[in-house]
Amino acid sequence: MAYDYRPFPYTAPPGLTAPEPRHKVVIVGAGPIGLALAIDLAQYGVPSVVLDDNNVVSVGSRAICWSKRSLEILDRLGVGAKCVDKGVIWKVGRTLHRDAEVWNFDLQPEPGHKMPAFVNLQQYYVEEYLVTRAMEFPDLVDLRWKNKLSSLTQTDHVTLTVETPDGPYSLEADHLVACDGARSDIRGMMGLDFDGELFEERFLIADIEMQGDFPSERRFWFQPNFHPGQSALLHKQPDNIYRIDLQLGWDADPEAERQPDRVIPRIEKAIGHRDFRLDWVSVYTFQCRRLARFVHGRVIFCGDSAHIVSPFGARGGNGGLQDVDALGWRLAAVAKGHDPAILNAYDRERQHGADENLLNSSRTTRFMSPAPGAERMFRDAVLTLAAKAPFARPLVNSGRLSAPCTYPSIGADDPQLPTLSRPGSVAPDAPLPQGWLIDQLGREPILLAIGQPAPKVAGLKTLELAPTPQLQTRYLGSAPSALYLIRPDQIIAARWLSATPAVISEAAKSIWKDRT
Amino acid sequence: MSLVTNPNLKAPDTAYAALLAAHKGMTEPESQALNARLVLILMNHIGDDAVLAEAFDLARSTG
Numbered sequence: 421m422a423y424d425y426r427p428f429p430y431t432a433p434p435g436l437t438a439p440e441p442r443h444k445v446v447i448v449g450a451g452p453i454g455l456a457l458a459i460d461l462a463q464y465g466v467p468s469v470v471l472d473d474n475n476v477v478s479v480g481s482r483a484i485c486w487s488k489r490s491l492e493i494l495d496r497l498g499v500g501a502k503c504v505d506k507g508v509i510w511k512v513g514r515t516l517h518r519d520a521e522v523w524n525f526d527l528q529p530e531p532g533h534k535m536p537a538f539v540n541l542q543q544y545y546v547e548e549y550l551v552t553r554a555m556e557f558p559d560l561v562d563l564r565w566k567n568k569l570s571s572l573t574q575t576d577h578v579t580l581t582v583e584t585p586d587g588p589y590s591l592e593a594d595h596l597v598a599c600d601g602a603r604s605d606i607r608g609m610m611g612l613d614f615d616g617e618l619f620e621e622r623f624l625i626a627d628i629e630m631q632g633d634f635p636s637e638r639r640f641w642f643q644p645n646f647h648p649g650q651s652a653l654l655h656k657q658p659d660n661i662y663r664i665d666l667q668l669g670w671d672a673d674p675e676a677e678r679q680p681d682r683v684i685p686r687i688e689k690a691i692g693h694r695d696f697r698l699d700w701v702s703v704y705t706f707q708c709r710r711l712a713r714f715v716h717g718r719v720i721f722c723g724d725s726a727h728i729v730s731p732f733g734a735r736g737g738n739g740g741l742q743d744v745d746a747l748g749w750r751l752a753a754v755a756k757g758h759d760p761a762i763l764n765a766y767d768r769e770r771q772h773g774a775d776e777n778l779l780n781s782s783r784t785t786r787f788m789s790p791a792p793g794a795e796r797m798f799r800d801a802v803l804t805l806a807a808k809a810p811f812a813r814p815l816v817n818s819g820r821l822s823a824p825c826t827y828p829s830i831g832a833d834d835p836q837l838p839t840l841s842r843p844g845s846v847a848p849d850a851p852l853p854q855g856w857l858i859d860q861l862g863r864e865p866i867l868l869a870i871g872q873p874a875p876k877v878a879g880l881k882t883l884e885l886a887p888t889p890q891l892q893t894r895y896l897g898s899a900p901s902a903l904y905l906i907r908p909d910q911i912i913a914a915r916w917l918s919a920t921p922a923v924i925s926e927a928a929k930s931i932w933k934d935r936t
Numbered sequence: 937m938s939l940v941t942n943p944n945l946k947a948p949d950t951a952y953a954a955l956l957a958a959h960k961g962m963t964e965p966e967s968q969a970l971n972a973r974l975v976l977i978l979m980n981h982i983g984d985d986a987v988l989a990e991a992f993d994l995a996r997s998t999g
């Protein structure tokens with residue numbers, strides 16, 4: 421059934437009648453990223469004002485594939501279970517060339533993780549759940565619908581003008597977070613531009629409702645017989661909604677292509693019948709670009725306002741949630757009086773993350789939409805070979821699905837311990853006698869002592885665990901025991917076979933520093 | 937390992953003839969496509985990024 425878009429109520433903000441006290445944090449944009457950040461801050465006890473020029477959730481499914489890491493983050497924000505319950509869990513992806521399968525992958529992670537590899541869930545549901553959750557913090561999250569940022573200036577704080585249905589008002593903030601999406605007005609107001617590639621390729625993206633019994637798989641076609649010379653993607657979502665992406669080519673006229681009389685016959689060819697209802701259509705131009713820096717004084721860019729990628733690989737929404745993960749605890753600390761230099765670490769880490777996402781998504785785009793000449797020739801050669809020669813299958817690139825990056829880290833390491841959990845990586849989950857390891861980590865630094873007593877360090881939370889088979893593989897390898905220091909965002913900061921309280925205490929302090 | 941640039945084919949004339957034979961009867965685009973497949977097959981066989989990088993350099997700096 422079609423999603424019921426219920427407008428959120430606008431209420432006249434206090435600033436219309438009297439000046440408001442300066443806010444610690446103003447977030448512009450109540451998309452998934454702005455909402456997630458507001459909740460994260462609220463969970464640290466830090467208030468924020470969230471402005472959005474609109475008053476409904478995302479129109480159309482937009483970001484639909486949420487990765488295991490995103491689900492872990494959403495879980496920490498209090499909506500993980502809702503997303504998993506509603507979402508379609510899938511693990512098999514099939515790639516076809518001219519209607520014959522050339523390659524498939526199985527994302528089924530090894531058992532022993534709380535969250536599945538991926539769920540498909542329309543962005544509007546994720547936003548709805550986040551709004552509901554944000555409203556559980558009435559004193560900390562001040563959601564202001566139909567409040568459009570129209571100008572800003574920056575001194576030792578940020579001053580903004582906001583337009584409402586009742587006219588403009590002004591606001592002051594110690595920090596402004598720009599979560600205002602790919603077309604970010606704030607980028608424009610600050611004269612900042614994206615660097616990177618704009619691919620000359622357009623995709624038609626449509627949600628259709630049908631009572632099909634398509635399996636919960638991702639299907640990607642290169643040069644399908646139903647759409648000659650182009651590519652296509654089919655993905656299942658909850659509520660019998662399917663997402664179809666059809667490559668159009670650069671010459672296509674986006675306005676003409678989104679008309680139902682053009683769209684419906686194309687989809688009919690793709691799925692082989694006309695028994696469906698068109699729910700949403702959009703035309704998408706690929707870009708793989710980012711800002712050179714994400715922190716500009718007291719203005720911080722987060723999510724699509726900072727970087728945009730092509731959608732194949734699901735690195736847009738997922739990449740943005742990882743921004744929130746790296747920013748929330750640091751910004752909360754700054755709001756409580758910590759040295760703002762720690763925000764440089766956010767900037768550096770997320771530039772690194774964005775570069776990895778951009779690299780992956782531009783490689784996919786190249787493969788999907790090769791330039792004439794050598795690019796096209798090699799792409800076609802890979803596809804032709806893949807049907808016959810197994811070696812060519814991993815070269816087929818229909819999207820490398822979002823996985824969290826490992827941050828460059830200077831935290832102590834020991835080469836005897838597994839690579840998977842080296843400093844800079846997300847702490848791998850594992851089952852515990854009661855519950856999951858991931859639920860024990862995060863929000864504040866913690867020292868994990870596996871197979872040894874935890875050294876006592878003043879002010880540092882500790883968790884002692886007896887080795888289990890999963891902890892052995894994921895955290896110990898061939899070592900009998902180890903110590904892991906884990907950051908508030910569940911990223912491993914340092915690890916040792918053994919360490920003195922003094923060494924651990926130093927490492928714990930450096931979590932709060934801008935380590936350059 | 938590094939790229940072998942000294943003669944390595946046991947019977948150079950025979951190997952060269954085999955390459956031409958593989959292209960026999962092909963149009964120019966078909967030949968180009970075959971070359972592309974060959975490059976990929978041989979790249980995988982070599983399987984060593986450093987050797988491939990040397991090969992790309994050599995190919996680019998000649999011709």
Ligand SMILES: Cc1cc2nc3c(=O)[nH]c(=O)nc-3n(C[C@H](O)[C@H](O)[C@H](O)COP(=O)(O)OP(=O)(O)OC[C@H]3O[C@@H](n4cnc5c(N)ncnc54)[C@H](O)[C@@H]3O)c2cc1C
Pocket residue numbers: 448449450451452453454471472473474478481482483484485543567568569570599600601602604605606625702703704722723724725731733734735736737738740
């Ligand atoms: C057609 C389409 C299809 C997509 N498909 C995929 C996909 O398949 N997979 C994927 O991973 N990603 C996809 N994306 C990208 C994904 O939707 C984004 O990565 C994600 O929404 C980023 O979230 P965000 O919160 O940063 O920005 P947005 O969700 O864009 O939110 C920005 C918010 O800021 C508000 N805003 C903007 N300007 C102002 C202002 N001046 N004042 C106040 N508020 C303002 C907007 O109303 C909006 O609510 C797609 C995007 C589009 C447009």
